[in-house]
Amino acid sequence: MRPDSVTGSDVQARPPTVLRDLLVVAGSTLGAAAACITFDFGELAYQVTRGAERFQLDELPPTLCVLASGLAWFAWRRYRESQREVVRRRALEQQAERLLAENRRLATQLIDAQENERRHLARELHDELGQYLNAMSLDAARIRDLSASDAPEVHRLSLALMQCAQHVYRAIGGMIRRLRPSGLDEFGLPGALEHCVDGWRERLPHASFALNVDGDFSTLTDAQNITLYRLVQEGLTNISKFARQARVEIYLVRARDESGEPGEIVVTMTDDGPGVDLAQPREGLGLIGMRERVEALGGEFHIASEPGRGFLFCARVPTRRLGTAATPGFPSPASQTV
Ligand SMILES: Nc1ncnc2c1ncn2[C@@H]1O[C@H](COP(=O)(O)OP(=O)(O)O)[C@@H](O)[C@H]1O
Ligand SMILES: [Mg+2]
Structure with a gap:
C-alpha cells in the first residue's frame, strides 16, 4: 500500500459522527429555507438594501454562496490531507514495529553469540590452561622433592613456582566462573x-x-x-x-x-x-x-x-x-x- 493514498479501509474508518453532522447540515439548510420562505427573506433584504444600492449590497447573497462553497471545498481538501497523513503515520508505525522486532531479534542473537563465546572461552581456559598449570604444579612439586636435601636455592624456587601456579589457577577459576556461571548447566x-x-x-x-x-x-x-x-x-x-x-x-x-x-x-x-x-x-x-x-x-x-x-x-x-x-x-x- 502506498502511504500517500486513501483506501477503502480509511473510508470505512470514518467516524460515525459523519452521518450525524451531514444530517445537521441538511436540517439547518432546510430550516433556513423554511424560515426564508415564511418571512420572505429576499424581499426583506431587498427593502433593507434598496437604500444602499450604490454599495451593491444586493449582490452579497451570491457572493456568500460562492464563499460557502469555497469553504466547503477547502474543508474537504484538509480532510483528505488528514486522511493521507493518518495512512502515512500508520505505515510508519508498522515500519517502526518491524524495526523493533528486528532489533529484538538481533539483540537476542547478540546475547546468544556472546554467551557462546564466553562458554567457549571458559572451556578453553579450563581445558587448555588448567591442564598445563596442573602439569607445571606437579613438575614444581617433583623439583621441590628432588632438591629438598642438596639444592636449597632450587628448592626455594620450586616452592615459589608452585605458589605462582596456584595463584594463576585461582585467578583462572574466577574468570571461568564469571564467564560461565558454575552450576547453571548442572544444577539449574x-x-x-x-x-x-x-x-x-x-x-x-x-x-x-x-x-x-x-x-x-x-x-x-x-x-x-x-x-x-x-x-x-x-x-x-x-x-x-x-x-x-x-x-x-x-x-x-x-x-x-x-x-x-x-x-x-x-x-x-x-x-x-x-x-x-x-x-x-x-x-x-x-x-x-x-x-x-x-x-x-x-x-x-x-x-x-x-x-x-x-x-x-x-x-x-x-x-x-x-x-x-x-x-x-x-x-x-x-x-x-x-
Ligand atoms: N543498588 C543500588 N543502590 C544505589 N544506586 C544504584 C544501585 N544500583 C545502581 N545504582 C545507580 O545506578 C547507576 C547505574 O548503574 P549501572 O548501570 O549498573 O552502572 P555502573 O554499575 O557501571 O555504575 C549507578 O551508577 C548507581 O548510581
Ligand atoms: Mg553496575
Missing part, C-alpha cells in the same frame, strides 16, 4: 543463583542476602536461564559498589498461568541501601544491559529508587505468552523504565 538456575549469592555473602560480610525461589525453573531455555542469572549477578555487583551494608532480598518467582502451566518469571531485587535519585542522569551500562537482555526475551524491566530509600529492580520474562502471572507490586518511590 536456583542452584546457580544460590551459589552466586553464597559467594557474595563471603565477599560482603556486612551485607545480608536472602534468596527466595518459588516455582518450577526446570524447563527454561538457555537464553532465559542466562538472562535471569546475569540480572541477579549485575544487581549483586551493584550492591557491592553502591550498597555494601544493605539488606538485600531477591525473589525469583514463577507463577502458574490459567491453564496450570508454569507461566512468566518475575525476578525482583530490593535493597535498603542509600538508593539514588533516578531523575539525575546516570552513567554506566549495567542497568541498560539488563533491560536489553530482558527486552530481547520479550519481557519488561523496571527500576525504582529514591535517595535514602533503597533500590529495586523488577524484570518480567515471559516463557510462553506475556502477562499471565501475578507479580509483586512496586514500592512507592519513583519508578521508571531504564
Whole structure:
C-alpha cells in the first residue's frame, strides 16, 4: 500500500459522527429555507438594501454562496490531507514495529553469540590452561622433592613456582566462573543463583542476602536461564559498589498461568541501601544491559529508587505468552523504565 493514498479501509474508518453532522447540515439548510420562505427573506433584504444600492449590497447573497462553497471545498481538501497523513503515520508505525522486532531479534542473537563465546572461552581456559598449570604444579612439586636435601636455592624456587601456579589457577577459576556461571548447566538456575549469592555473602560480610525461589525453573531455555542469572549477578555487583551494608532480598518467582502451566518469571531485587535519585542522569551500562537482555526475551524491566530509600529492580520474562502471572507490586518511590 502506498502511504500517500486513501483506501477503502480509511473510508470505512470514518467516524460515525459523519452521518450525524451531514444530517445537521441538511436540517439547518432546510430550516433556513423554511424560515426564508415564511418571512420572505429576499424581499426583506431587498427593502433593507434598496437604500444602499450604490454599495451593491444586493449582490452579497451570491457572493456568500460562492464563499460557502469555497469553504466547503477547502474543508474537504484538509480532510483528505488528514486522511493521507493518518495512512502515512500508520505505515510508519508498522515500519517502526518491524524495526523493533528486528532489533529484538538481533539483540537476542547478540546475547546468544556472546554467551557462546564466553562458554567457549571458559572451556578453553579450563581445558587448555588448567591442564598445563596442573602439569607445571606437579613438575614444581617433583623439583621441590628432588632438591629438598642438596639444592636449597632450587628448592626455594620450586616452592615459589608452585605458589605462582596456584595463584594463576585461582585467578583462572574466577574468570571461568564469571564467564560461565558454575552450576547453571548442572544444577539449574536456583542452584546457580544460590551459589552466586553464597559467594557474595563471603565477599560482603556486612551485607545480608536472602534468596527466595518459588516455582518450577526446570524447563527454561538457555537464553532465559542466562538472562535471569546475569540480572541477579549485575544487581549483586551493584550492591557491592553502591550498597555494601544493605539488606538485600531477591525473589525469583514463577507463577502458574490459567491453564496450570508454569507461566512468566518475575525476578525482583530490593535493597535498603542509600538508593539514588533516578531523575539525575546516570552513567554506566549495567542497568541498560539488563533491560536489553530482558527486552530481547520479550519481557519488561523496571527500576525504582529514591535517595535514602533503597533500590529495586523488577524484570518480567515471559516463557510462553506475556502477562499471565501475578507479580509483586512496586514500592512507592519513583519508578521508571531504564
Ligand atoms: N543498588 C543500588 N543502590 C544505589 N544506586 C544504584 C544501585 N544500583 C545502581 N545504582 C545507580 O545506578 C547507576 C547505574 O548503574 P549501572 O548501570 O549498573 O552502572 P555502573 O554499575 O557501571 O555504575 C549507578 O551508577 C548507581 O548510581
Ligand atoms: Mg553496575
